Amino acid sequence: GAVVSQHPSRVICKSGTSVKIECRSLDFQATTMFWYRQFPKQSLMLMATSNEGSKATYEQGVEKDKFLINHASLTLSTLTVTSAHPEDSSFYICSAGSASTDTQYFGPGTRLTVL
Amino acid sequence: GDSVTQMEGPVTLSEEAFLTINCTYTATGYPSLFWYVQYPGEGLQLLLKATKADDKGSNKGFEATYRKETTSFHLEKGSVQVSDSAVYFCALSEGKSSGDKLTFGTGTRLAVRP
Numbered sequence: 001g002a003v004v005s006q007h008p009s010r011v012i013c014k015s016g017t018s019v020k021i022e023c024r025s026l027d028f029q030a031t032t033m034f035w036y037r038q039f040p041k042q043s044l045m046l047m048a049t050s051n052e053g054s055k056a057t058y059e060q061g062v063e064k065d066k067f068l069i070n071h072a073s074l075t076l077s078t079l080t081v082t083s084a085h086p087e088d089s090s091f092y093i094c095s096a097g098s099a100s101t102d103t104q105y106f107g108p109g110t111r112l113t114v115l
Numbered sequence: 116g117d118s119v120t121q122m123e124g125p126v127t128l129s130e131e132a133f134l135t136i137n138c139t140y141t142a143t144g145y146p147s148l149f150w151y152v153q154y155p156g157e158g159l160q161l162l163l164k165a166t167k168a169d170d171k172g173s174n175k176g177f178e179a180t181y182r183k184e185t186t187s188f189h190l191e192k193g194s195v196q197v198s199d200s201a202v203y204f205c206a207l208s209e210g211k212s213s214g215d216k217l218t219f220g221t222g223t224r225l226a227v228r229p
Contacts, residue, residue: 004158032214043119043221044159044204093158097213104213106151106159 002028004096006107013084014115021079021110023094029074030096034104035067038091050077084114117142121205121220128195129228136190136223138179138205146207148172148181148188149217153202162190162203166211197227 003026013019023033031052036044048069050056056069066088068080077096081088091111095104121138128134140146147166151159163172168183177192188205205220 006158034216041221043219044217046216046218049216095159095217099213102211102213103161103164104217105161108156108158 002026002096002098002101002103002105004094004105004107006092006094006110008110009108010111010113012113012115015085016083018080018082019084019112021081021092021094021112023077023079023096023107025075025096025098025105028096028098028100028105030077031074031099032097033071033077034095034097035069035077035079036093036095038093038109044093047079081112084112086114088112089114117146117207117209117218119205119207119218119220121203121223123221124202124224125226126223127226127228130197131194132227134190134192134195134199134225136203136205136225138188138190138220140186140188140205140207142186142207142209144209145183146209147211148179149206149208150177150179150188150190151204151206151219153204153222155201159204195225195227197229200225200227 033050035047048056048058050071071077093109095106118141149164150162152162163174165172165181171180206217208215
């Protein structure tokens with residue numbers, strides 16, 4: 001089946017630094033990728049929709065200057081958390097849409113801890 | 116806006132027991148409905164889906180029927196195994212393509228005892 005990878009799987013950083021998370025579709029091309037945030041014992045909250053070659057569409061309440069999304073190719077999207085603070089600590093999950101199967105495939109997630 | 120409500124867990128069952136995880140939804144149109152499963156340490160995987168009323172999605176012994184009249188998509192399995200232990204998410208999408216965003220329920224953790 002289709003595989004989506006995320007890197008890193010875990011990251012710990014100091015407050016004020018920026019962190020980049022990569023999401024790759026390994027065996028298919030994804031015109032659309034999605035970024036979610038998951039809090040403990042809560043649902044996945046969609047942060048933004050990323051389309052290759054164009055600006056991401058952010059959900060209401062998500063700061064686009066804080067969560068920078070770049071979808072530079074059909075197999076790679078990146079999420080950069082700028083000037084991270086402890087409240088940004090969370091589990092970040094990406095998904096990639098496959099047009100051939102009409103299915104979203106999810107990455108394993110990245111655990112971000114901001115000290 | 117759209118929303119998905121699913122039963123809170125955790126659900127603990129003995130092996131070979133019958134499983135039901137309830138899911139109801141609110142949507143403005145006629146959404147597609149999904150069940151995703153997340154095994155420990157892994158990403159979400161699509162378990163099954165249904166795109167229109169009365170459709171039944173099935174996979175790996177799991178089934179769910181799209182009930183428009185009750186706005187429900189309950190997940191069932193006749194005989195669970197220890198390997199089914201995971202978190203199950205119900206979700207909906209207003210569109211029919213992989214480029215349409217998903218709205219998720221809170222997830223239900225299932226633990227199956229040997």
